[in-house]
Amino acid sequence: MSKVTRLRHALPMSPDINAAVGAxxxxxxxxxxxxxxxxxxQGLIVALLHGHTHAQTHQMVSEFP
Known part of the structure; x- marks a missing residue:
């Protein structure tokens, strides 16, 4: 998992990362x-956000054997 950055280890974060997180x-x-x-x-909004979160987490975890 060399492409995963733990933010607590990267502090302080660069201005570019801070800007991207803010955006x-x-x-x-x-x-x-x-x-x-x-x-x-509201339930549909929450469900859609949860679905995208789950999909992105799965994609991130699946990239690393």
Missing amino acids: LDKAIADAVDAAKAAGLP
Whole structure:
């Protein structure tokens, strides 16, 4: 798992990483706000976020034998 970085070991993080984390957080928050404004049920929003989290975790773990 050489491509996995544990953030607690990488502190302090570079400005580029901080900017990327901030941008990702803002994009997710904006998307959730837009979904709520469009009338999507909160349970569906949570289910979609959970599904994407699970898929990304599976992809990350599967890349390393």
